[in-house]
Amino acid sequence: MDAKAFRPNQAEDAAYGHKPVLLEECLEGLQIRPDGVYVDGTLGRAGHALEIVRRLTAGRLIGIDRDQTAIDAARERLAGYMDRVTLVHGNFQQLDEILRELNLPGADGMLFDLGVSSPQLDDAQRGFSYMHDAPLDMRMDRTAPLTARDVVNGWSYEELRRILYDYGEERYAPAVAAAICRRREERPIETTLELAELIRGAMPAKALREKQHPAKRSFQAIRIAVNGELDALPPMLRAAADGLNPGGRLAVISFHSLEDRIVKKTLQELATGCTCPPEFPVCVCGKKPRMKIITRKPVTAGPAELTYNPRARSAKLRVAEKL
Numbered sequence: 001m002d003a004k005a006f007r008p009n010q011a012e013d014a015a016y017g018h019k020p021v022l023l024e025e026c027l028e029g030l031q032i033r034p035d036g037v038y039v040d041g042t043l044g045r046a047g048h049a050l051e052i053v054r055r056l057t058a059g060r061l062i063g064i065d066r067d068q069t070a071i072d073a074a075r076e077r078l079a080g081y082m083d084r085v086t087l088v089h090g091n092f093q094q095l096d097e098i099l100r101e102l103n104l105p106g107a108d109g110m111l112f113d114l115g116v117s118s119p120q121l122d123d124a125q126r127g128f129s130y131m132h133d134a135p136l137d138m139r140m141d142r143t144a145p146l147t148a149r150d151v152v153n154g155w156s157y158e159e160l161r162r163i164l165y166d167y168g169e170e171r172y173a174p175a176v177a178a179a180i181c182r183r184r185e186e187r188p189i190e191t192t193l194e195l196a197e198l199i200r201g202a203m204p205a206k207a208l209r210e211k212q213h214p215a216k217r218s219f220q221a222i223r224i225a226v227n228g229e230l231d232a233l234p235p236m237l238r239a240a241a242d243g244l245n246p247g248g249r250l251a252v253i254s255f256h257s258l259e260d261r262i263v264k265k266t267l268q269e270l271a272t273g274c275t276c277p278p279e280f281p282v283c284v285c286g287k288k289p290r291m292k293i294i295t296r297k298p299v300t301a302g303p304a305e306l307t308y309n310p311r312a313r314s315a316k317l318r319v320a321e322k323l
Contacts, residue, residue, distance in 0.1 A: 020047030021312040022253060025299050026111060027051060029251045029319035035059045036108035039099075039243070041092040041236070044117040046074035052111070053081045060084050062107070064098060066091045066141035070117065091141065093232040096239040106245035112236070115255040115315070116140070116223070128223060130196040130215040136189065138219075138226045148222050152195060153188045157181050167230065167258065168221030175202045176218055195219075220256065230258060237266045241290050244322035250291070251319045260298060260316045267293060267320045294319040 020026075026048055030038065034057040040049040043063035053061045061084060065071050071089050078085050090098050092112060099107070116128060127137030127148055138148035151160075157177050164173035179202035180189065189195050196215040203214045224230055240250050250267075254260040270291040274283045298316035305312050 019309040019311070020044075020051070021113070021115070021309060021315040022299060022301060022305070022317045023048060023051060025317055026251050026253070027055070029294065029299075029317065030109040030111060030249045032056070033059065033108060037104065037106070038062070039095075039107050039110040039240075040064065041095060041110060041112045041240070042114065043074050043087070044070050044113065045119060046077045048111055048113065049074065049085075050077060050081075052109075053078060053085060056081075056084050059108075060086065062086050062088065062098075062102065062104065064088045064090050064092055064095075066144075067117075068142070069119075073119070091232075092236045093228070095236055096242065099239075099243045104243070107243055107248055108245055109249045109251070110240045110244065111251045111253075112240070113253045114229070114233075114259050115253065115311075127192055128219070130192055130199075130213055130219050133191050133193040136192060136195060138223045140227050144227075146226055148226050149188070149190065151222055151225055152180060153184050163225045164218055164221045166221075167224040168217035168219075169256075169258070170217040170221060172203055172207060175204075178202070192219075224258075230262060233259065233262045234266045237263065238270065241270050241320075241322060246322055248322045249294070249319060250322070251317060253315050253317050254298075255314050255316075260318075263318055264298075267291060267318060271320065289323055291320040292323055294321055 030052070032038065032052060032055040034055060036056070036059045038052050038059065039062045040052065041064045043049055043065040046063065049061055049063050063074055063085060065074070066089070068089055071087055075087060086102065088098055124132035124134045127134045136147060136149040136152055160177035160180055161173045164170040164176055170176060176199050179198055183189055183198055189198065199215040199218050200208065208214055237252070244250060252263050254263050271289050271293050273287055273289045274285055275287055276283050276285050295318050298318050301312035301315055
């Protein structure tokens, strides 16, 4: 892809602190129709949403985000198009409920960008970063009750070890969980840098020689646990399939292998018909395929985008179409 394709919006993206990943690929995958109805289920700073709504005439965009700060920023960014935009402060876990409340009979496309937005990461006080000191928070929705402090100081050793291994793919999960438990017996762990240094101290010397920060995987795991990110994916994807019109497209961007594995598996299930054993003479399950896989392999960022937006390096896009 020509790098020039990214240049017109670079200043605008910089002003809102977030560069949408795989933008051209998403627009191509969604096949935007000017009179269509589209849902951006992870609105963020409206980078993807802006380019969708610019292609609409009689159509409509529904933008959903659990972070009120993101909703406020998106409202400002989409100010010139609000006649065709509906913004919803909500969680895509309640996608079916949101669509019902909007009396939306069906959408022609839905987009979900599962990454944490750059402004959330860069706002030190949100507690997502292991590079800046802040209270342990990590909530995408600041009205949610569970915080990273609750997880770190209140969850059992077994639960901590499980999430560090399952959600962060941290091979030193037992050592990190044990270090956390030892420290909190002395006093509560309160800040991000305190936790990051504790994790560093639990790592063997060879782990500290890796390029990435030793706390990266553990912080990812705790963030996922706080926000219930992985548990929400399969029901959200099924609700999206229910909410699409025939021929409507579903585009999902994931940023780590656990997310991508769940997205791939769930889309495959939605695209699979009869699941009866092969020895059955006739189908008794009655299952029919609901989706068609468009991207057999995930779409990733090319060299031009990586030059412009290095955070796109781990992004993977999968697209499916409602039958």
